[in-house]
Amino acid sequence: MQFIISRYNPQIDKIPYDQTFELDNTQISTDSMLLDALHLLREQDPSLAYRSSCQEGVCGSDGMNVNGRNRLSCITPLSDLPQKIVIKPMPGLPIIKDLIIDMELFYQQYQGVDPFLQSEPLDLQHEHLQSPEDRAKLDGSYECILCGCCTTSCPSFWWNPDQFAGPAALLAAHRFVIDSRDIQHVDRLKNLDSPTQIFRCRHIQNCTDACPKGLNPSRAIQELKSIMVKEI
Ligand code: SF4
Ligand code: SF4
Ligand code: FES
Numbered sequence: 001m002q003f004i005i006s007r008y009n010p011q012i013d014k015i016p017y018d019q020t021f022e023l024d025n026t027q028i029s030t031d032s033m034l035l036d037a038l039h040l041l042r043e044q045d046p047s048l049a050y051r052s053s054c055q056e057g058v059c060g061s062d063g064m065n066v067n068g069r070n071r072l073s074c075i076t077p078l079s080d081l082p083q084k085i086v087i088k089p090m091p092g093l094p095i096i097k098d099l100i101i102d103m104e105l106f107y108q109q110y111q112g113v114d115p116f117l118q119s120e121p122l123d124l125q126h127e128h129l130q131s132p133e134d135r136a137k138l139d140g141s142y143e144c145i146l147c148g149c150c151t152t153s154c155p156s157f158w159w160n161p162d163q164f165a166g167p168a169a170l171l172a173a174h175r176f177v178i179d180s181r182d183i184q185h186v187d188r189l190k191n192l193d194s195p196t197q198i199f200r201c202r203h204i205q206n207c208t209d210a211c212p213k214g215l216n217p218s219r220a221i222q223e224l225k226s227i228m229v230k231e232i
Pocket of ligand 1 (some may be wrong): 039166
């Protein structure tokens, strides 16, 4: 298999360049993931930089752009990929080194939607109960692992990363707006009601296509718009 990987060391390089690696098919088993291949490639060139941790699709650290699509390398089977694999850092955020991007703005946007329950009375001694039906409404919203695959696929985020929160943050906003225990949903909606915020989403659905957890941020944003029309 051939791997064409974008390399960039800001201390040496003016711009990113491509480096070609090869792996013999005997080095790969039928259940190998792309991350396994990267580990082998790093044995060839220890300077190759990428993030990974859990290797199970849980921590969200190893997002990268593979043949034009954002993916988590640890749950991308090599058997699903062609013999020639082009790997780049996820687009739309600054590159720190090779496949590692600076996620600071992504986390700031997430922080900006207050991704925590605001309930009353604030009683830390007891659970905040909700019915099984209300709990079920959160399915599809709470499972986000903050990998950034969706937000860095979003053209609206590419053009206005400091203004448009992006699909991951808006999925989190949706999760708390629809939570029956949260008392701030009107203020949450007002904060999103702006041409540079939620209405910047054009529902092209890049985000939903990119999500490795099968979540649907585009639909959540559409629902937020519908709730906004009814409630504010
Ligand atoms: S549907 Fe909205 S949030 Fe998702 S990629 Fe398109 S513009 Fe971005
Ligand atoms: S919604 Fe999906 S793609 Fe976006 S950050 Fe969460 S898990 Fe990753
Ligand atoms: S290494 Fe944790 S999600 Fe891939």
